Amino acid sequence: MLVISNLLKQYGDLVAVDDISLRAEKGTVFGLLGPNGAGKSTMINCISGLLRPTSGSVSVGGFDIVDDPTDAKKLLGVVPQELALYEDLSAIDNLRYWGKAYGMRGEDLASRAKEVLGNIGLADRSKDLPKTFSGGMKRRLNFACGIMHRPHLILLDEPTAGVDPQSRQRLFDMVEAERRHGACILYTTHYMAEAEQLCDSLAIIDHGKLIAQGTVAELRAKLGARDVLQLSGAFPGDSSQQAIQKLVNNGLSDLELIAQEEQNITMTLSDASQHLPAIFAALAEVGGNVSETSLRRPNLETLFLLLTGKELRE
Amino acid sequence: MSLFLASTRKDLARWRQDTNALLLFLAIPLLIGGLITVLMSGSGGAKPHGTVLIVDQDDTFLSGVIAGAFGQGELGELLTVKKVTVEDGMANMDAGEASGLLIIPKGFTDAFFDKQPVTLILKTNPAQTILPGIISDVTEILLDAGFYAQQLFGEDIATIRDGNLEGLPDDVFVSAIAVSIQHKIEASGSLLFPPAMDIDIVPPPPEQPRIPYALLFLPGVILLALMFAANGLASDYWEEREHGTLRRLVYAPGQLTAFLAGKALAAGLVITLIGGVTLVIGFLYHGIAWSKLPSSLAWIAISGVALFSWFGALQMLAGNRRSGNLITSMLLFPLLMAGGSFFPFAALPDWIAALGRRTPNGFIADRLTTEITSATTWAIDIQSWLIVSTMAVLGLALCAWRLQTGFARN
Numbered sequence: 001m002l003v004i005s006n007l008l009k010q011y012g013d014l015v016a017v018d019d020i021s022l023r024a025e026k027g028t029v030f031g032l033l034g035p036n037g038a039g040k041s042t043m044i045n046c047i048s049g050l051l052r053p054t055s056g057s058v059s060v061g062g063f064d065i066v067d068d069p070t071d072a073k074k075l076l077g078v079v080p081q082e083l084a085l086y087e088d089l090s091a092i093d094n095l096r097y098w099g100k101a102y103g104m105r106g107e108d109l110a111s112r113a114k115e116v117l118g119n120i121g122l123a124d125r126s127k128d129l130p131k132t133f134s135g136g137m138k139r140r141l142n143f144a145c146g147i148m149h150r151p152h153l154i155l156l157d158e159p160t161a162g163v164d165p166q167s168r169q170r171l172f173d174m175v176e177a178e179r180r181h182g183a184c185i186l187y188t189t190h191y192m193a194e195a196e197q198l199c200d201s202l203a204i205i206d207h208g209k210l211i212a213q214g215t216v217a218e219l220r221a222k223l224g225a226r227d228v229l230q231l232s233g234a235f236p237g238d239s240s241q242q243a244i245q246k247l248v249n250n251g252l253s254d255l256e257l258i259a260q261e262e263q264n265i266t267m268t269l270s271d272a273s274q275h276l277p278a279i280f281a282a283l284a285e286v287g288g289n290v291s292e293t294s295l296r297r298p299n300l301e302t303l304f305l306l307l308t309g310k311e312l313r314e
Numbered sequence: 315m316s317l318f319l320a321s322t323r324k325d326l327a328r329w330r331q332d333t334n335a336l337l338l339f340l341a342i343p344l345l346i347g348g349l350i351t352v353l354m355s356g357s358g359g360a361k362p363h364g365t366v367l368i369v370d371q372d373d374t375f376l377s378g379v380i381a382g383a384f385g386q387g388e389l390g391e392l393l394t395v396k397k398v399t400v401e402d403g404m405a406n407m408d409a410g411e412a413s414g415l416l417i418i419p420k421g422f423t424d425a426f427f428d429k430q431p432v433t434l435i436l437k438t439n440p441a442q443t444i445l446p447g448i449i450s451d452v453t454e455i456l457l458d459a460g461f462y463a464q465q466l467f468g469e470d471i472a473t474i475r476d477g478n479l480e481g482l483p484d485d486v487f488v489s490a491i492a493v494s495i496q497h498k499i500e501a502s503g504s505l506l507f508p509p510a511m512d513i514d515i516v517p518p519p520p521e522q523p524r525i526p527y528a529l530l531f532l533p534g535v536i537l538l539a540l541m542f543a544a545n546g547l548a549s550d551y552w553e554e555r556e557h558g559t560l561r562r563l564v565y566a567p568g569q570l571t572a573f574l575a576g577k578a579l580a581a582g583l584v585i586t587l588i589g590g591v592t593l594v595i596g597f598l599y600h601g602i603a604w605s606k607l608p609s610s611l612a613w614i615a616i617s618g619v620a621l622f623s624w625f626g627a628l629q630m631l632a633g634n635r636r637s638g639n640l641i642t643s644m645l646l647f648p649l650l651m652a653g654g655s656f657f658p659f660a661a662l663p664d665w666i667a668a669l670g671r672r673t674p675n676g677f678i679a680d681r682l683t684t685e686i687t688s689a690t691t692w693a694i695d696i697q698s699w700l701i702v703s704t705m706a707v708l709g710l711a712l713c714a715w716r717l718q719t720g721f722a723r724n
Contacts (some may be wrong), residue, residue, distance in 0.1 A: 048565050049722055073567040080565075084558030088331045089324060100320035101566040101573075129331070145562070 077151030136167030319577025492497030585618030623709025
């Protein structure tokens, strides 16, 4: 359904999306993960036709978004990160208007608007103005406007940002429903838990580059069973690194130093909790001082840390 | 077509929510127009009127003729003649209540017949300009007429006066006087008939219907409504942009031009409604023929779309909403002043009026004036319709260009 080939988007010297290729199929949810500023929104804008790629191509259902935008856009539904609603137009009129913008009309338009309103739990508020809605209700209506025309590919750009847990769960249900109906969903987020819950496959990007891609299971396998250990405190540069190397040489062979700064050390190893005393002792020997310890089980969040050396939400 | 009409319906539904703004678009010009009309009512055709005070100390037939002359014919429409004593007359003049005071001294008639010098006293009100001049001119004409009558028929008049007639004069006396007068008329006939001067009587031009001053304000007041409404509605592009709906529109396969045309139609309908209400009130107040309403409304509708499209283009060319509002506001008021909304062109110096007619709103107001004051309907020439239509199309084209080159995407 979505094929991106060697997508490049530059603003002068700044490369926002750097030679990314990926593919998403019908009936799947494809997660696009990355921290703020990683290039996710630029990618979404290139896929949706809002931005013209510097090079490379984006194909939606076989139609190139640059060369054949009308046909490509008919298959595409976009749920933007910021609300895009007419606050002074009733909920049902918002849906009708956006349905018409995609060429819907007549009975199909009317019945679909009612159906979508029911799905998002706003059937009893259909005549009300969105400006009277809560934030979560507006988010749901924003979602509904994007799927009104039954798109084959849905771009969801951080749809749960600032949404209460109840509305978030309802949005997940709506995403699941669209997947069941055969839509391909490109879901951008920086919440790893959401991605793990919803996505069949994922791409992780940072600084515009694709740094990992695969199913959730495949990406988990990259981590193995190693925990991620983060230490905060004061760590003298070279001597701390030598102390950790010494631990590796003395039996902790799967310990891997991911990142080291003067106040932070990040490493991965199996059964990290068993080896904490030895690690603390080794660092203390070279004058290191541990003030805070964080030990995390392997998940996508730690995978991102492993791949980039930084937190996803930094 | 679907998006075009959907866009129109959508905007009409949205703007209907903001009834306060719509009422304000209507109330401002009605308030200003109402004030102007009240101030200007009745000033169009009123003639000046004053009082001439006569002190007739001679109290004879001849002095009565002079006093009565001020109340005759059209002069009587300008002046009220009031006989007073010297004291009352002076007091009224000092109070500025009269235009002039004429004192006819005792012995005036005798002096006239005896060809003796006599002085009439005329005092005029220096605070007035027109009526005192008229009184002075009329007095001089009367005295000139008396002088010539004296020169021509003085002897006959003296004969009648000195005849010591008791009862009716006999036929011989009357015949002698009549023959004497006849001879004098015949003697002067070669000078009088035909007159020594050749008078070419030029018929006055057919009288143009007088256009009340307040009526000349009506197009300007309607343009006030149109400009406020067009400017206010044009800022809706920023509303759409800030709410992300323009960006969402770019995601859709529908044409931006259909969206734009739909919005222009909605704006045109709202502006026509607002201008139409003002127009109908003006028609009722000034008694303008209703047959002119369709053409005037059509002119307002197309002009409204043209103004909306240009205000919209200016808004979209600005870097942000505040700049957009500042630019259009800076243009709005000078254009209204120059374009006849605060002062009709008839009240402006010619060169300013000529400039004002070249402003977009001045051009529209000028043609609307033609439409509502002419004797025929559909009086606006075809070139003017084409100019305004072209303005509308060009403005919309500029809006479309701006939407496609970034305004909708940001």
